[in-house]
Amino acid sequence: xxxxxxxxxxxxxxxxxxxxxxxxxxxxxxxxxxxxxxxxxxxxxxxxxxxxxxxxxxxxxxxxxxxxxxxxxxxxxxxxxxxxxxxxxxxxxxxxxxxxxxxxxxxxxxxxxxxxxxxxxxxxxxxxxxxxxxxxxxxxxxxxxxxxxxxxxxxxxxxxxxxxxxxxxxxxxxxxxxxxxxxxxxxxxxxxxxxxxxxxxxxxxxxxxxxxxxxxxxxxxxxxxxxxxxxxxxxxxxxxxxxxxxxxxxxxxxxxxxxxxxxxxxxxxxxxxxxxxxxxxxxxxxxxxxxxxxxxxxxxxxxxxxxxxxxxxxxxxxxxxxxxxxxxxxxxxxxxxxxxxxxxxxxxxxxxxxxxxxxxx
Numbered sequence: 001x002x003x004x005x006x007x008x009x010x011x012x013x014x015x016x017x018x019x020x021x022x023x024x025x026x027x028x029x030x031x032x033x034x035x036x037x038x039x040x041x042x043x044x045x046x047x048x049x050x051x052x053x054x055x056x057x058x059x060x061x062x063x064x065x066x067x068x069x070x071x072x073x074x075x076x077x078x079x080x081x082x083x084x085x086x087x088x089x090x091x092x093x094x095x096x097x098x099x100x101x102x103x104x105x106x107x108x109x110x111x112x113x114x115x116x117x118x119x120x121x122x123x124x125x126x127x128x129x130x131x132x133x134x135x136x137x138x139x140x141x142x143x144x145x146x147x148x149x150x151x152x153x154x155x156x157x158x159x160x161x162x163x164x165x166x167x168x169x170x171x172x173x174x175x176x177x178x179x180x181x182x183x184x185x186x187x188x189x190x191x192x193x194x195x196x197x198x199x200x201x202x203x204x205x206x207x208x209x210x211x212x213x214x215x216x217x218x219x220x221x222x223x224x225x226x227x228x229x230x231x232x233x234x235x236x237x238x239x240x241x242x243x244x245x246x247x248x249x250x251x252x253x254x255x256x257x258x259x260x261x262x263x264x265x266x267x268x269x270x271x272x273x274x275x276x277x278x279x280x281x282x283x284x285x286x287x288x289x290x291x292x293x294x295x296x297x298x299x300x301x302x303x304x305x306x307x308x309x310x311x312x313x314x315x316x317x318x319x320x321x322x323x324x325x326x327x328x329x330x331x332x333x334x335x336x337x338x339x340x341x342x343x344x345x346x347x348x349x350x351x352x353x354x355x356x357x358x359x360x361x
Contacts, residue, residue, distance in 0.1 A: 009213035010067065010220065016099055016120065018067040018216050020224045026060045029227040032260040035059065037070075037223055040129060040274035041188045044138035047110055048078040048198040051133055052186050053274065054219050055126040058227075065224055067216065071101075071122040073130045074204070076115050082199035083113035090117055093209035119208075129274050136275075145327050148313075148336040156337065156348045159312055160246040163285045164238070165269070165300055167253040169292015169315060170341045174229040174258055177221050185218035226256035235262045237345035244353055248284030251300060253293050269300050283307060289314060290329070291341050301329040313337070314344045 010018035023029055040053040056070035076083060087105050090096060101118040108114040122130070168178045183189045187204030190197045197203065207215045239262035241247045250266040252259065255273065259266045271277030278299045288304045291314040301311055312335040315327060330336065337344055 008217055009211065010216040012213055013066065016070075018070070018213065019061070020058075020065045020067060020217065020220055022063045023065050023224070023227045024063075026063055026065060026227070030058065030060055030065070032257060033227050034223060034255050034257045037067075037220060038129070038255075038272050038274060039182065039186060039219065040133050040272075041183075041186065042133050042136045043188060043196040043198070045196050045198045047112065049076070050078075050188075050196070050198050050202065051075045051130075052188070052204065053126070053130050053133055054186070055122065055129070056120075056220075058220070058223060065227060067220060069121055069123070070216070071120040071126045072118070072208075073122075073126075073133075074115075074117045074119075075134065076198070076202065077108050077112055078199040080107075080111055080113045082202075083115050085200070086202065086205045087113075087115050089205045089209045093212075095209060095212040099212070129272060133274060145330060146332045147327070147330065148332050148334050150338045151335055153337065153339060153343065153347055155335070156344060157351045159287060159289065159335070160241070160348065160352060161248060161285050162246070162287045162289050162312070163249040163251070163283050163304075163309075164247055164289045164291065165251040165253070165293055166238075166259075166291050166341070167293030170232075170234060170252075171222075171226070171229075171254050171256050171258055172292070173232045173234055173340065173342050174226075176225045176229060176256060176258075182222065185215075185221065222256055226258055229256075229258065229261075231258065231261045232342060234341040234345045235259060237342075237349040238262065239264050240349050240353060241345070246352060249282075251279075251281060283309060286310065287312060291315065291344065310335070314339060314341065316340050 008021060010020050013019050035058040037054065037056040042051040053073040057068050058065055059068045076086065083105065091103065096119060099119040101120065103117050105113055105115045172178050187197050187202050190201040191203060235258060238247065242250065242264050250259065250264060251269050252266050253270050255270060269279035271279065276299065281300050281303050283304060287310045289312045290301060304311060313327065313330050314337045317338055
């Protein structure tokens, strides 16, 4: 099952590039957007292991955004029968041959095969991240989270002034894919989203072999979507609360730079996004609202607690990828609002500032 976000495939251009469609005011949007793509995962299931990495650069070609350079690394170790079928799909694809950089399969312990494939052109940073990605140890499982009671929305205005930490739950309201969607794009999870995809459950090779343009389009969906998207009511509310002095610092886990469209300064905590780099945060308030952040960048929350900040979580608790460490930073005594970013921030701004937030034009 391919998400609705991936309906528009990339158009193959000369020299290994791909056209990703027109964008209004493209030069300006690229200047305030994020033109660097970095995605990467490594997952282990028993003795099987799967890693995928994608890096690239966006640029303008007239009014069309173009993936000017890209690199895909794929490595998969699993039972010999599954890897043989996957290798045959990839090796027999005419779609992939012009972009093939390396292709190698070798025997691994326990009757397994280890397949390694590279497409496109890496830069030095890509090569270093791929090297480090392959060294990652299997992820630990975490205990189930005990959720706090849900607070009524009327309590929201009691919290300000605050610092805020926003994740993909904010950008999703602008029509951008979530982390769960990107897991599906890169085949990290099986189609039912119940477990990591290894062996025959890995759908990515078939997509690459049959329609590389569709796959490339899905890999770029967040970045290109952000270039086209308009600010949401939640983002406008954040800007008004910031202007009124009710929001101090804004931290974000997102790669999309959407907050530049409402003119608010922010600090990105994600690092490369492939590894859980620690972002050394300095806070401006005694309370941190964490909204739409599910998974791995919890070190900022840990730093806030260590400095005595109260942690408030705002999250609708909708779909997440399987075995994601969802909300494991929350404690049973934390204030918790089970609502969307738009519901929370628009309500807070209307009550605190006495006006109505303008909908995105």
